[in-house]
Structure formats: C-alpha cells, structure tokens
Amino acid sequence: MSQYTVVLLSSIIMYIVLAVSWTMFSAPTGYVSLATAAFFGAGIYTTAFLGEFIPLPLLMLVGGIVSFVLAFLVGAITLRLRGVYFTIFTFGLVELLKNLVLWFEIKFTHVRGRFVVSIDHTTVFWSLLVLLALLLVAVALIKRSRFGRALQAVGESEDAAAHIGVNTTLVKVTAFAVSAFAAGAAGAAMATRWSYIDPGIAFNSLMSFMPVLMAIFGGMRKTAGPVIGAILFAYLEELLITRFPSLYMIIFGAIMVGVILFLPDGIMGLVTKLTRRGAKTLEHS
Amino acid sequence: MTTLLNIIIGGLIMGGIYAIISMGLSMQYGVARILNVSHGEFIMLGAFLTWTLSQAGISPLLSLVIVSPPLFLIGFIIHRTAFKRLSSISGGGAFEGNAMLVSFGLMFILQNVAMIIWGSSPQGYQFLVKSVTLGGATFAVNRLVVLLFALVISIGFYFFLSRSRIGKSIRAASQDPIAAGLMGVKINRVMALCFAIGALLAGLAGVLLSMIYQINTAMGMSYTVIAIIVVVLGGLGSIPGSLIGGFILGLVGSAVSYIEPSLQLVAYYVIIMLLLLVRPKGLLGR
Amino acid sequence: MNILEGHGLTKAFGGRVAVDNVDFTLAEGEILGLIGPNGAGKTTLFNLISGALSIDAGTVTLTDSDAGTRRVSGLKPHKICHLGIARTFQAAKNFPGMSLYDNILSSAQFGNKHISDKDAKAKTDKVIEFTGLEPLMDKSVKDIPLAGQKRLEVARALATNPSILLLDEVMAGLNPSEVEESMRLVTKINESGITIIMIEHVMKAIMSICGRILVLHHGQKLAEGSPEEISSDKSVIEVYLGG
Numbered sequence: 001m002s003q004y005t006v007v008l009l010s011s012i013i014m015y016i017v018l019a020v021s022w023t024m025f026s027a028p029t030g031y032v033s034l035a036t037a038a039f040f041g042a043g044i045y046t047t048a049f050l051g052e053f054i055p056l057p058l059l060m061l062v063g064g065i066v067s068f069v070l071a072f073l074v075g076a077i078t079l080r081l082r083g084v085y086f087t088i089f090t091f092g093l094v095e096l097l098k099n100l101v102l103w104f105e106i107k108f109t110h111v112r113g114r115f116v117v118s119i120d121h122t123t124v125f126w127s128l129l130v131l132l133a134l135l136l137v138a139v140a141l142i143k144r145s146r147f148g149r150a151l152q153a154v155g156e157s158e159d160a161a162a163h164i165g166v167n168t169t170l171v172k173v174t175a176f177a178v179s180a181f182a183a184g185a186a187g188a189a190m191a192t193r194w195s196y197i198d199p200g201i202a203f204n205s206l207m208s209f210m211p212v213l214m215a216i217f218g219g220m221r222k223t224a225g226p227v228i229g230a231i232l233f234a235y236l237e238e239l240l241i242t243r244f245p246s247l248y249m250i251i252f253g254a255i256m257v258g259v260i261l262f263l264p265d266g267i268m269g270l271v272t273k274l275t276r277r278g279a280k281t282l283e284h285s
Numbered sequence: 286m287t288t289l290l291n292i293i294i295g296g297l298i299m300g301g302i303y304a305i306i307s308m309g310l311s312m313q314y315g316v317a318r319i320l321n322v323s324h325g326e327f328i329m330l331g332a333f334l335t336w337t338l339s340q341a342g343i344s345p346l347l348s349l350v351i352v353s354p355p356l357f358l359i360g361f362i363i364h365r366t367a368f369k370r371l372s373s374i375s376g377g378g379a380f381e382g383n384a385m386l387v388s389f390g391l392m393f394i395l396q397n398v399a400m401i402i403w404g405s406s407p408q409g410y411q412f413l414v415k416s417v418t419l420g421g422a423t424f425a426v427n428r429l430v431v432l433l434f435a436l437v438i439s440i441g442f443y444f445f446l447s448r449s450r451i452g453k454s455i456r457a458a459s460q461d462p463i464a465a466g467l468m469g470v471k472i473n474r475v476m477a478l479c480f481a482i483g484a485l486l487a488g489l490a491g492v493l494l495s496m497i498y499q500i501n502t503a504m505g506m507s508y509t510v511i512a513i514i515v516v517v518l519g520g521l522g523s524i525p526g527s528l529i530g531g532f533i534l535g536l537v538g539s540a541v542s543y544i545e546p547s548l549q550l551v552a553y554y555v556i557i558m559l560l561l562l563v564r565p566k567g568l569l570g571r
Numbered sequence: 572m573n574i575l576e577g578h579g580l581t582k583a584f585g586g587r588v589a590v591d592n593v594d595f596t597l598a599e600g601e602i603l604g605l606i607g608p609n610g611a612g613k614t615t616l617f618n619l620i621s622g623a624l625s626i627d628a629g630t631v632t633l634t635d636s637d638a639g640t641r642r643v644s645g646l647k648p649h650k651i652c653h654l655g656i657a658r659t660f661q662a663a664k665n666f667p668g669m670s671l672y673d674n675i676l677s678s679a680q681f682g683n684k685h686i687s688d689k690d691a692k693a694k695t696d697k698v699i700e701f702t703g704l705e706p707l708m709d710k711s712v713k714d715i716p717l718a719g720q721k722r723l724e725v726a727r728a729l730a731t732n733p734s735i736l737l738l739d740e741v742m743a744g745l746n747p748s749e750v751e752e753s754m755r756l757v758t759k760i761n762e763s764g765i766t767i768i769m770i771e772h773v774m775k776a777i778m779s780i781c782g783r784i785l786v787l788h789h790g791q792k793l794a795e796g797s798p799e800e801i802s803s804d805k806s807v808i809e810v811y812l813g814g
Contacts (some may be wrong), residue, residue: 032382077558084320084381088513095510096554103547146680146688153666153677160664162648163621163657164731165682169647184405190553209389216386246397253393258385260371 006121007193012234013128014186017135017239019226021182022211024139025175027220028148028154031083035074035090037207038097039180041068044116044194044202045101051117051191056127058178060185067184069178077174091208098189098203115192127189135182139223144177193263201214213252217259219266228267287423292539298428298497298568300535301435302490306508306529307515308442309486312386315522316459317476319384322511325505326395327356331491332500333403339410339495348492349434360484364477365392367447372415399502409499410501438489443528455479459522510550514557573634574599574766575656575735580619582612589615591790592629597735599734602757602767604781608810612790613770614661615650617736617737620768621658622648633732652682659724661740661770667712674712674723675699675730682731694730701763702726702756718749725756729765736760738769742776778802790813 001009018036026033043063050059078089086162105111150171153161162168187202194201195264210233211226218229233252263270306328313321334355335348343351367387373545375383412498413427446452458475490508494500519526534553575597582590590612597603605613618624619629622643631644633654643651665674675698679691686694699705700714704726716722721741728736742753754776761767761780771777777784777798784801786793794804801807 007489022617030382032386047451061790075504082383086519087321087382087385092510092514092554092557095550099547099550103545103551106547149669149673149677150681152668153681156666157664157670158632159648160624160660160666161681162439163623163652163660164727165652165684166677167647167649191799207673209393212386246400249393249397253397256390256393257387260387261367262373264383 002209003121006125008235008238010121010125010128010190010193011238012191012231013125013132015210015230015234016227017128017182017186018207018211019214019218019230020132020135020139020223021179023215023220023223023226024142024182026212027155027215028151029172029175031079031172031176032087032212033090033179034205034208034212035071035093035174035180036183036211037094037205038090039071039183040187040190040207041094041097041101042067042070042201042202043184043189044191044197046184047188048114048197048202050115051067051119056119056123056189056192060127060131060188063188064181064185067180069175070184071180072173075176076193079172079176085109091205094203094205094208098199101137101203102199113201113271114198115196116194118195119192121159123187124192126188131182131185131189136223138178142175147171147174161259209256213256213259215266217255217263217266219268219270221265222268225266225268288543291424292543293430293536294424294432296536296539296543297532297539298432298435299534300532301432301439302493303511303529303535304528305435305442305486305490305493306512307519307531308524309483309490310441310509310512310516311483311519311522311524312455312479312486314516315524316455316479317364317368318381318457319364319388319480320381320513321480321483322385322388322509322513322556323392323395323505324388324483324487325507325509326392326399327360327487327505328491328494328508329399329500329502330395331356331488332495332504333337333399333408333491333502334488335492335495336403336408336410336500338540339412340345343516345410345412345492345496346430349370349489352492353488356488357481357485361477367391368480369473369477392509396505403502403503406503407499412496415434425497427497431496434493438486438493439528439531442486443524446524446533447462485511491501507550510546511553517557518560572599572637573597575620575633577620577631578629580616580631581627582615582619582624583627588790590619590787592689593787593790593792595785595792595795597766597768598783599766600761600764601782602761602769602780604777604784604786605768605770605787606777606801607787611787613787614739615790616787617739617768617770618679619660620674621656621737622646622651633735634708643648651680651741652731653684653731653732654748655732656737657682657728657731657735658737659721659728659739659741661743663720663724665712665720665723665727669712671704671708671710671712671715671723672699675704675726678727679731679732682733694732698730700725702729702760703752708791718745718753721745721753722756727762729760733765735768738767740770740772742771742773750776 022033022036043192044064044065047059050062074093078086081089150166152169153166154168158168191197214229214233215226218227219225259266306324310321313319322391331352334352335345336347338348338351339345368384371383371387372380413430415426416423419428446455455475458472511534512553515530519530535551537556538549542549573596577593577595577769580590580593593616607613616626619626620666622702626644632640633643634640666677669677671694671806676695677689681696699708702722702725704722707715725741738757742750745753750773757767757769758780781798783796784798785795786801786807788810793810794801794807
C-alpha cells in the first residue's frame, strides 16, 4: 500500500471506531453524547505527554484508561440528568477541557502546544485495525449479554428498568465509559499524525459531531450503519476539507439536516425498507 | 474603586447582552422545544450585517432597526419548513433530540456560508470612540450606549412578554400547549413566532456586540454556549430566569476575567455543574 | 407482623403538598386497598415507597423474618426492588422494543440478584403460566390489548420475586369480565404468599378482595379500616363514595 492509502485508511478506521463506539452507548440509551472530542483529545494528550516513554499499544491503553476514568466521573455526575441536559453537558465538557488544558499549559509549563513523537503510518494503521476488531467483538458480546439488555431497557423506559432492579446509573455510566475507552485509544494512536498539537487541535468539537452524523446517516439499528456512515464521510472529508473547507462544512450541515428530516432510520433503514418492498413485489409476481 | 466600577459596568454590559440572547434561546426552547444550537450564528449574522452596513456609512444604531426584520423572517421560515416537518415525523420524546441535531446542522451551514461571504479574519469598525468621566471614573461612550440599549431591550422585552396580548398567548402556549390550543391559540404559529423572536433577539445582541468588540465569523458558538448556560442556570424555559441569570453570569464573568481571563468559560462551566448538582431545575425553574 | 411501615411520609411539589404526614402499616399476607379521589396522593405514595421519588420527610421500614427491620426510604428504586418490593405503573411502562417474553425475562434477570440464565428462564415460564399470558406470547408488546398490557405489567413485577406488590390501578379501563379475571389473579397472587397494596377505583373489586382499606384525601389519611367500616364512614362518604 502507498503511504497515501495507509493514511486514508487509518483515518477511515479511526472514524469507524468513533462512530461505532458512539453508537454503542447513544443508540440503545437514547442519550446523545457530544463528548467524543473530549475523549479523543484526552487520548491525544496522553500520547503528547508519554509518547517518548512508552510504545504505541501501551499509549493506546493508557489513553483509553484516561478517557474511561474521565467518562466515568463525568457520567456519574451528568447521567443523572436527562435528555438535552446531558447533551449540553457533554458538549460543554469539550470546551471545558480545551480551556483547562490551555490554562494549565500556559500557567505551569509555559507552552501553548506540544510536539508529538513521530510513529510510522503503517504501525498506526495496524494498531487502529486491532482496536477496531476488539471494539466490534466487544459490541457484539455486549449486544448479546445481560448488560446489553439492561442498556436497552434503560433506553426504552428508564423508570421501568429501575423498578425491575436495574441499577440504571451504573449501567449508563459503565457503557459511557467503555465507549469513551475506544475514543481515547483512537486519539492516542492518531495523535502521531500531527507533529505539533495544542488544545484547539486536540479538543476539536467537530470530532464530537462527526460520529453522530455518521451514525445517524448510516442508521443506528445495526452496527453496519455507523460503519457505512464513517466510510462515506471520512472519504468525503478527505476529498473536500483541505481544498474547500467551508463548502465541506455546508455539505456536512445540509446532510445532517436532510437525513434527520427525510431519512430517520438512515441508509441502513432505507436499505431494509427497499429490500422488504422488493421481497414483497417478488412474492406477488 | 474605579476597578470595581469598571468590573460592574463591564458585567452589566455583558449581563444585558447575555440576558437578551438567553431570553431568545429561552423562547425557542421553552415554547418551541428546540434547543437551538445555531442561536449564536444569528448573533454573528446580526454583527456582520451591521458591519457591512457600517462600511456603507450606516450607523449601527440604525442597524438595530434594519437588521432585525430579515433575521426574524429567516427564523420564521426555518421553523415553518424544517422544524414543522420534524414535529410531524418525530413524536414526543424524539423531537427534542432531533431538533437539537437539526440546529447543529443549521449552525454548520450558517457559519460557513458567512465564512464564504465575510472570510474568517476579525473585523471591526469605529463607533463613538470617545470617553466621558463620571464620578471620577472614565468610561468609553460606546460601552455606555451599549449598556443602555442592552438594559432597554432586555427589560423591555420582559415587559412585552408579561404585558402584551401576544406575550400572554405565548406564555399560555409554553405552560400548556394543549389547553392553549383549545382556547384558540394557533399553536404552530406561536411556535414559529417564538423561534423567530429568538432569532431577532440574537440579531439585536449581535448588533450591540459589534459596537464594542471585534467580530469574526466563528464567534457564534461561544455565545451559544453562554446562552445555554444561562438558560440552564435560570431554569429551562423560564424568561425571568434567563433575565436574572444573564446578569448574574455577566457580573461573574466580568469579575473572573479581571482576575484570570482565560478561566472565564471554565468558571461558567463550574457554576453550572454545581448548580445542576444542587438544583437541577435551575434557579427559577418550575 | 407488620411487613411494611410508613411514618410521617411527606412529599411536596413546589408549593403543593401531595402526601402530607401519612402513617401506614401493612401486615404480612394482607391485601390493603388504597382509595381516594383523583389527586389525593395515592400514586405519589407508591412513588415514595418504591423509590421513584425522593421523600421530603418520614421513613419507610421493611421487616422480614431473616433480616429483621431496615429502612428502605432513601434507597434507589433498584435496591428497593431487590429487597422484595415490586410495583406496577398506572400507565403500563414496559419495553416496547423487546418481545413479551424478554420483557418478563428482564425482570427475572435484573430483579433477582445472582440468578443464572437458566433459573431466570424457569422463573419467566412460571410467571407466564401463573398470569395466564401464554395466548399472547407471540404478539409484540405494542399489539396486545389493554387487559393484556395490565397483565404483563403484573407479570413483570412478579418476575422480580417480590414479597410485597404495589398494584396501581390494574383494573382501570377493563370490562366487567376482565375485572373479574383480574380480581382472581390478585387473589391468587395473595394466596401464593405475597402481601399486596392496591390503588383502585373499581369499588366492587376493592370491597370484595381487600381486607383493609386506607382512604387518602388531599394527601392526608382520612380513614382506615375494614371495607364495612369504610363504606359506613361519614367523612369518606362525604368526600368520596357520595360524590
């Protein structure tokens, strides 16, 4: 593979990881999280701090754990809140971290940004692929487990779930933290793409929106949905973002509005509908 | 003493502007159930339209009147098209989440259209760059003018809502949409009206901001975050809560940025965290 | 023995006191009826007992022969469920995305600590048979009629293996023959050893199956006694039965 292909594929895999991990928590529970950028950024800063000392797989593990702990703490506070409150909070978290890290760096380390250790593209690619494989296995296992059922119960009726003995807060917080682990690990791996980072680069709120759009666009009922959405938008981004950034963002926004208004179940929902209709026509002929 | 007075004046200016934008957001969320994340983009549009007009020699004070009708109209049309369709396809609980995501989409569209038109570098114009001395302290005239208008608009709007007929039907619709509908309030139109009023208030705030600060096409988001914080602080949907919350946040922000400017947003976030833990419904929430 | 006791239970929403200093006792094995006009605070009282709402003042204590007496007020709903207090909701709250079987299985899995999947399934089958839900098992939750919804609600509560069951208007909206069936089910549950508190507007049911009745009015306890005593109590007739 050429270096260009490796970089493009890495970025696609990164988006799949983010979209699938976002869907893992937000689809069954109905809590729309906009914290992905916070966890991704925490992963980036993990590598920025520790990149010279430990190898990439360990960096990803540490980045994942940092994000897991962060999500657990934030989740324990905010997941008692419902609906839009939670979304606002997670969104604010990205801004909060950005400002806190910036303040910390300027005040105590007297730098605005940091140089990141460089790791070759192929290693990053393979590490991300392993992360994705692990994530897909975890998602499949959770879906079939008792934990997955508890998550679904919380999403469908939180009151009913609590009254049949589900510790709803613990279930939500755990799922949120597991999903954050994946985003943090992805951030730790992708950090090496930039040679220099600052809080504005690391905590870019667009990274919170991308997974949401990808998942909504692809459809959230099946794991294939966010995967398809991620591939499509990662490629679209690659084509447009450097040459026509504003145009890309307008298209991004327009698709977001259009999909919610006209394709509530996403592409996968449309495919299911069409194949079902197709099957019916066959039966009748 | 002068420092304290400056902190207070600064706090009241920001507070007045925060109150205007927060009441706007509160109209959109409290009545129309749309947590409009593109709210800040309407502020930005108001500011840049004023800037464009100022380049043609039109006074920003006149812009207050010129800029608001088109923004009102844009808000009205957006509600009558996108959000009306959304409420017909997504029932009950799903509407709020989806409406918020649609408004995120709008945010990206509006912000980047503005970037194509006006570019991404900061802009500004000169307006009343004089100073006066009051009680031994010196103040810039433009800041005092903005303070005056911010107070008049925020408090005036509050009274408009609590006294006028339209205001009463709006409040009826926000408290009990079904009963209001039965009593002859055209609920869909009231919702569109509220969304449009929200856009108008954002626009007015944008005009005021442009008189004293530099503006840029990416400025919207931070004001959206502030408006959301104030609205949560005052209680989602509570207009008096937004008015009071706006001033409180403005004063706190002014004090914090005097001590440590880079921690202003952090301070806001900490306030809101604490408040939501102690009193999840906000200061004056129902 | 009193299996459940409430002392001075109080809950206010804004300025309105929904439950005002209510005391109650529940003897092991009985069926206690909870009646009162709309807005009297009946469902709020259930919400306080089951932990759905936090209590402003007062305590609820649970006594069982193994663990003695302990406070349940202040615990979270899932903990209260694990202690053996189950409830139904006035407007059925089930999981529309799950099959009927999975709805009940969830209760068995989460309502009983450390239960194996095999035991949970056995429990589910038992509850389905006990509540007579077999004929509806192939339907989706959205498609079953009201009487079935109410029955599913009871089945979901039973699968958590409760010693106390709080039933919130399980007969509302049913036709007379369905009410009969529901009464038989409540009696059968009680006979299997479960203590019951039921909120009900169907007077016939209350009067015939409850051993004792508690009347709430404006959040306060208005009267308490046997069905005969309640039906001849002047204050009750004034505010409720007469109206």
